[in-house]
Amino acid sequence: MLEKLLNLIRDHGVISPSALSSQMGISPRLLEVMLEDLQRRGYLDSIEEPEACASGACQGCAVSGSCGTRPRVWQLRQEQEAVKLL
Amino acid sequence: MSDCHTPSSNQASVVQAVAGVPTIALAGQPNMGKSTLFNLLTGLNQHVGNWPGKTIEKKEGFFKHNGREYHLVDLPGTYSLTANSPEEVIAREYILRQKPDLVLAVVSAANLERSLYLVSELAALPCRLVIALNMVDVAGQEGIEVDAGKLSTAVGVPVIPLVATHARGVDDLLQAIHMELQSPTQKERSMPDIRADHRQVRSDLEVLILPYLPPGYPPAWCALKLLEGDAEMQGLVRAAVPAGTSKQVDDILLKHDDAFLAIASGRYAWIESMLRTAVHGQRAGQISITDRLDRYATHPVSGLAILAGILGLVFWLTFTIGSPIQNALAKGVVVPLASMTGTLLAGAPFWLRGLVVDGLIGGVGSVLTFLPILMIFFGAFSLLEDVGYMARAAYVMDNFMHWMGLHGKSFLPLFLGFGCNVPAVLGTRTIESRQARLLTIILAPLVPCTARMAVLAFLTPAFFGPNAVIVSWGLILFSLVLLVVAGVILNRVLFKGERSAFVMELPLYHTPNLRTTGMLVWQRSLSFIKKAGTTILGISMIVWALSVLPNGNVETSYLASVGRALEPIGRWMGLDWRLTVALLTSFMAKENSIATLGVLFGGLTKAGLAQTISAAYSASTGLAFLTVSLLFIPCAATVAVIRQETGSWRWTFLNIGLMLALSVGIASGVYAIANAMGV
Numbered sequence: 001m002l003e004k005l006l007n008l009i010r011d012h013g014v015i016s017p018s019a020l021s022s023q024m025g026i027s028p029r030l031l032e033v034m035l036e037d038l039q040r041r042g043y044l045d046s047i048e049e050p051e052a053c054a055s056g057a058c059q060g061c062a063v064s065g066s067c068g069t070r071p072r073v074w075q076l077r078q079e080q081e082a083v084k085l086l
Numbered sequence: 087m088s089d090c091h092t093p094s095s096n097q098a099s100v101v102q103a104v105a106g107v108p109t110i111a112l113a114g115q116p117n118m119g120k121s122t123l124f125n126l127l128t129g130l131n132q133h134v135g136n137w138p139g140k141t142i143e144k145k146e147g148f149f150k151h152n153g154r155e156y157h158l159v160d161l162p163g164t165y166s167l168t169a170n171s172p173e174e175v176i177a178r179e180y181i182l183r184q185k186p187d188l189v190l191a192v193v194s195a196a197n198l199e200r201s202l203y204l205v206s207e208l209a210a211l212p213c214r215l216v217i218a219l220n221m222v223d224v225a226g227q228e229g230i231e232v233d234a235g236k237l238s239t240a241v242g243v244p245v246i247p248l249v250a251t252h253a254r255g256v257d258d259l260l261q262a263i264h265m266e267l268q269s270p271t272q273k274e275r276s277m278p279d280i281r282a283d284h285r286q287v288r289s290d291l292e293v294l295i296l297p298y299l300p301p302g303y304p305p306a307w308c309a310l311k312l313l314e315g316d317a318e319m320q321g322l323v324r325a326a327v328p329a330g331t332s333k334q335v336d337d338i339l340l341k342h343d344d345a346f347l348a349i350a351s352g353r354y355a356w357i358e359s360m361l362r363t364a365v366h367g368q369r370a371g372q373i374s375i376t377d378r379l380d381r382y383a384t385h386p387v388s389g390l391a392i393l394a395g396i397l398g399l400v401f402w403l404t405f406t407i408g409s410p411i412q413n414a415l416a417k418g419v420v421v422p423l424a425s426m427t428g429t430l431l432a433g434a435p436f437w438l439r440g441l442v443v444d445g446l447i448g449g450v451g452s453v454l455t456f457l458p459i460l461m462i463f464f465g466a467f468s469l470l471e472d473v474g475y476m477a478r479a480a481y482v483m484d485n486f487m488h489w490m491g492l493h494g495k496s497f498l499p500l501f502l503g504f505g506c507n508v509p510a511v512l513g514t515r516t517i518e519s520r521q522a523r524l525l526t527i528i529l530a531p532l533v534p535c536t537a538r539m540a541v542l543a544f545l546t547p548a549f550f551g552p553n554a555v556i557v558s559w560g561l562i563l564f565s566l567v568l569l570v571v572a573g574v575i576l577n578r579v580l581f582k583g584e585r586s587a588f589v590m591e592l593p594l595y596h597t598p599n600l601r602t603t604g605m606l607v608w609q610r611s612l613s614f615i616k617k618a619g620t621t622i623l624g625i626s627m628i629v630w631a632l633s634v635l636p637n638g639n640v641e642t643s644y645l646a647s648v649g650r651a652l653e654p655i656g657r658w659m660g661l662d663w664r665l666t667v668a669l670l671t672s673f674m675a676k677e678n679s680i681a682t683l684g685v686l687f688g689g690l691t692k693a694g695l696a697q698t699i700s701a702a703y704s705a706s707t708g709l710a711f712l713t714v715s716l717l718f719i720p721c722a723a724t725v726a727v728i729r730q731e732t733g734s735w736r737w738t739f740l741n742i743g744l745m746l747a748l749s750v751g752i753a754s755g756v757y758a759i760a761n762a763m764g765v
């Protein structure tokens with residue numbers, strides 16, 4: 001299942017969890033658990049929340065009110081950098 | 087593997103297990119309700135200490151049910167039985183070595199997907215197991231129905247529904263525990279599949295390590311953990327086996343270093359089949375609406391068309407409703423106010439009249455007339471954000487690139503800036519090469535963020551009047567095309583076509599909350615008015631002062647000298663000294679350029695700022711001015727993250743310099759092309 005998931009991500013370039021879960025035929029919740037697991041294991045990197053927004057630097061921005069809802073993004077690690085399990 | 091229902095004997099604990107009193111261990115992931123259940127059962131009859139050598143709390147206690155006494159231990163919350171954290175080491179060591187008579191797995195009915203992973207591991211251990219299906223109340227509220235009977239049959243372990251916070255189901259649970267402890271045999275359990283080749287490897291490993299394992303560890307389980315890449319287990323084995331064996335073990339593990347994926351996959355497949363059997367209802371309605379909409383909204387082609395359409399619609403709405411109001415305010419309020427004040431102050435000193443009429447009313451007043459336009463623009467974007475659309479923009483752009491066969495390494499970080507540049511800069515963290523990263527950061531401000539688009543909404547009507555919609559829409563699309571071209575070049579040159587792949591969460595669509603949107607628009611308008619009363623007022627005063635000093639003539643003023651000094655550069659873009667100065671003041675805040683123009687043209691106007699300006703400049707000049715304004719230096723927050731991410735001021739300033747050059751260069755090109763085309 002995880003191999004298939006990684007392959008799907010690799011083939012799509014960018015894909016949303018809901019598209020992934022429907023292609024895998026599993027529930028979005030289970031997919032989320034699997035993505036987090038892959039992240040913990042070093043197969044995916046999570047692109048962090050913009051902590052800069054919390055620092056108050058965005059105060060000057062007229063539309064900063066809308067940045068609470070940044071989407072979560074994971075990036076597939078390159079093969080050669082895949083974390084060795086040993 | 088010895089029986090694990092002999093009462094534990096070697097516990098170094100204050101609450102000593104009494105012979106004949108069975109020990110029950112509460113296992114589960116964090117926040118499943120273990121401690122709630124523990125407190126409910128033991129009440130005051132509990133002891134809180136620490137796990138040996140750790141600062142992690144250890145709770146144990148006694149309780150009675152139907153005259154029988156039980157010893158209860160609350161284990162720390164653990165995601166799995168792999169040693170990823172001290173909690174996980176404690177929990178598994180306790181279960182394996184202290185051998186409680188029964189493990190009570192506490193799972194959440196509202197989140198079985200997550201909770202069953204641990205169960206899939208516990209089920210494979212040789213100990214008695216009962217599942218407490220907690221939080222059925224939460225599951226019910228979310229429309230999730232878990233069939234405990236089916237789950238029990240599927241796993242081969244008793245499953246008892248429970249609401250620990252309301253003590254609901256506790257009697258059934260205790261009855262089931264009693265029955266399980268009494269039953270002489272255990273039911274056949276369903277266990278996760280392990281691939282045949284890994285089963286073989288596991289038994290090879292098992293044979294190798296068997297003679298050296300410390301007592302209590304099931305060899306098959308240890309072998310599997312080794313294969314999964316469990317660092318703690320690898321350390322333990324390495325310390326226990328002789329060098330030769332250690333080498334053999336390492337060789338096997340090296341050959342199967344991807345075994346984790348297969349083993350965990352087996353568990354997920356197991357979880358999936360359990361869910362399929364026992365769980366019904368998943369808020370399906372909402373998800374399917376989102377999926378249906380996203381079929382178009384995230385499609386590489388139709389998604390792009392929708393994105394362009396939405397942007398056009400926002401500008402159309404903004405200008406169709408906002409511009410007439412803006413003009414009415416300018417002609418109906420600012421112009422009469424200026425002339426009235428002018429008459430009133432006819433006898434006042436020259437400087438006072440100039441300051442009030444040109445500086446205050448011309449500058450701040452002009453800026454304020456744009457408030458209706460901004461309010462509509464803010465409202466439209468708040469709605470888009472609230473509905474859940476904004477995240478799709480980055481997705482669509484990246485998807486489009488892939489669809490074109492451009493599997494670029496740096497596309498997504500770039501597009502992530504849609505709405506705000508800060509995440510675009512942060513997104514470049516995924517790029518390893520420093521050089522490539524710095525260059526990608528430079529491109530990040532090319533992404534049209536909402537604030538930049540607001541500036542467009544602000545300036546375009548002043549230059550283009552009725553054509554503002556098509557011009558601002560075209561400019562945004564132009565900057566997107568620019569971004570795509572820059573991305574492709576970057577990818578060819580720097581990344582040599584390296585690929586990368588992303589999973590990007592898209593929020594569910596939902597009906598917007600008009601109250602929230604209204605509040606947001608109100609707050610932003612307020613803060614804008616406040617800004618007009620402070621920064622913009624200050625800038626207007628300074629600009630006015632510089633425009634009359636030293637001798638009262640604008641054409642020979644200090645401001646004109648500054649503007650004229652920079653005019654050679656301005657001329658590339660077709661800007662006269664006034665526009666050059668206006669651009670310069672937008673360095674601090676984009677709306678300053680309006681104030682500056684208001685001051686500079688304030689005295690002359692009979693028709694309001696927008697119409698005066700649109701009459702004063704050619705379309706090609708206007709286009710170049712808007713282009714350079716759109717691509718100019720990013721906001722302070724973005725500059726701050728650039729500093730943070732590059733870790734150097736030199737790079738930050740270089741970055742700013744490059745962006746200046748880029749925006750001026752492109753605007754010059756736009757001017758030249760527009761002229762050549764006879765705009």
Ligand SMILES: Nc1nc2c(ncn2[C@@H]2O[C@H](COP(=O)(O)OP(=O)(O)OP(=O)(O)O)[C@@H](O)[C@H]2O)c(=O)[nH]1
Nearest residue numbers: 115116117118119120121122162163221249250251
């Ligand atoms: N609605 C509801 N809430 C519950 C239920 N059981 C526990 N909770 C709540 O869930 C939260 C977590 O409960 P805990 O008992 O602290 O969870 P835990 O498993 O001990 O968590 P860790 O110690 O972190 O591993 C608390 O706020 C409880 O009040 C339940 O059946 N229904």
Ligand SMILES: [Mg+2]
Nearest residue numbers: 120121122163
């Ligand atoms: Mg607890």
